Amino acid sequence: MTTAPSGLPTGSVVQLCAQVRQFDEGRVLVGGAPPRLVRLAQRARPLLRGRRIQLDDPASARLADRLVSLGMAHPVACELPPVDVSQVTVVVPVRDRPAQLGRLLDALGGQVPVIVVDDASRDRLAVARVAAGRGARLVRLDVNGGPAAARNEGLRRTRTPYVAFVDSDVVVDSAALATLLRHFHDPRLAAVAPRVLGLTDTGPSASGWISRYEAARSSLDLGPWPALVQQGSRVSWVPSACLVARVDAIRPGFDAAMRVGEDVDLVWRLARAGHRVRYEPAVAVRHDHRTHLRDWLGRKAYYGTGAHALELRHGSAIAPAALTPWAAAVALTALAQRRWSVPVAATVLAAVTRGYARKATASTEHPYRTALSLTGLGVAGTAEQTAALLLRHWWPLTAAGCLVSRRVRRATAAAALVDGVIEYRRLAPDLDPVRFILARRLDDLAYGAGVWAGAIAGRSARCLLPRIHQRGGEQTGR
Secondary structure, eight states: OOBOTTSSBTTOEEEEOTTOEEETTTTEEEETTTTEEEEOOTTTGGGOBTTEEEOOSHHHHHHHHHHHHTTSEEEOGGGSOOOOGGGEEEEEEESSOHHHHHHHHHHHTTSSOEEEEEESOSSHHHHHHHHHHTTOEEEEESSOOOHHHHHHHHHHTOOSSEEEEEOTTEEOOHHHHHHHHGGGGSTTEEEEEEEEEEOSOOSGGGGSHHHHHHHHHOTTOOOSSOEEOOTTSSSOOOOTTEEEEEHHHHTTOSOTTOSSSHHHHHHHHHHHTTOEEEEEEEEEEEEOOOOSHHHHHHHHHHHHHHHHHHHHHHGGGGOSOEEOHHHHHHHHHHHHOOTTHHHHHHHHHHHHHHHHHHHHTTTOSOHHHHHHHHHHHHHHHHHHHHHHIIIIISHHHHHHHHHHOHHHHHHHHHHHHHHHHHHHHHHOOSSOHHHHHHHHHHHHHHHHHHHHHHHHHHTOOGGGSOEEOOOOSEEEEO
16 A cells, blocks of 8 residues: 555545535635635646545645645545554443443444443442453543543553544444544544434433434534534534544543543644544444433533633633624624614625635636635624524623613524524424424523533633634635
8 A cells, every 4th residue: 555645545535525615617615624715726626526636646645635734625534445443442431331331342342452441430340240241451440530531541551553432321333433543544643533423212211302402413413524623613623422543642641630621622732733633424423312301401511611621721712702803893783783784794794805806816717706705604604603602602691681682682582593493404303493492592501501600610701702813714825
């Protein structure tokens, strides 16, 4: 097997992300994270066949690597050579839950080495029996240190080049791990995560409305499209419920002081160090989601409490919204709901589009069409983030505003309804629209409450502040 200059094997395939738009008969690409414009050089254009690049020579490899680095393309896993699954060790942190542990080990079928780290279970004997009965190595911790500490203990005992962290309430088989391992032909890749979906056979509660909502929109489900994981992108983190990593790249492992958000912290540290982290939804694993209302709301709030700790470590990267100055101006103008709001917003957007077009003139035959695409991406992102601020991160302020302002009530109602309808149409859940939108709003309220609780406990509101940045619509030639 020969290796292209990008590090990927010769003959492998890279495909444009679904969100990337093509103009000028494929010579101009718009998309990526953050959105930008890329014009392909005359000699590079034939290398992109449809939306795919096959790495046949150094030129195709360089183009593929550039587009992958920009978040505009991704390697196709099934086109990569296989990696022997014996090269990965599965580390399972567990505290009690012997039945779920047994289910996971049965799914793995003894095809890979497994280290079970018992994080001070109350019934240690039950966990030990399950591990011994399935041939897994057991490591016992006398003091409960949390999942991050337990994973690190297993990582220290791993002797294979790769490690798969899998929570005990997840179901994954060795074939799924084998597919994820193919991505490590990219030498810059430090970790890859699959799509995490809910289990569909969880008993009588499976037919409940919460279970059906989670099946469509779990907090751990990051969607159907592959992505390069990095701050500010469509997929900015991946859960550690199932995460495959290169051992040398991630040591010493997770921040053991964090009980929540440790997966986000690890991913961002890896990206800062120059590594790649990939989300691969072509592989899906199953996860036990909570189906009782109180437990479900508590878990959502618990996720939110991690925002403060992440802000201490990563600053404004955890900001609930990241807007350019023009996007912030459009959002504020729209929320004002004055007679001048529409003409002012239209003037700002026209100026932004004109600026993009002026920059794109040298790169495309249709600068205004391309500029409108960039502006449209910005407006869509602004609308989504503004709705999230109103309904999720800032909802206590929104609720207070609704008591005194008709405009706030109107904006909140519109955001709640439009967001709910868009998500319902996008996801097509096995749930009626009313209960789906209700569940979505409860999801937001619980998570936002957790963010505020963490901020109050930490005596800092910085994790609630949006980030205003200058970046947007960059132009890159190739």
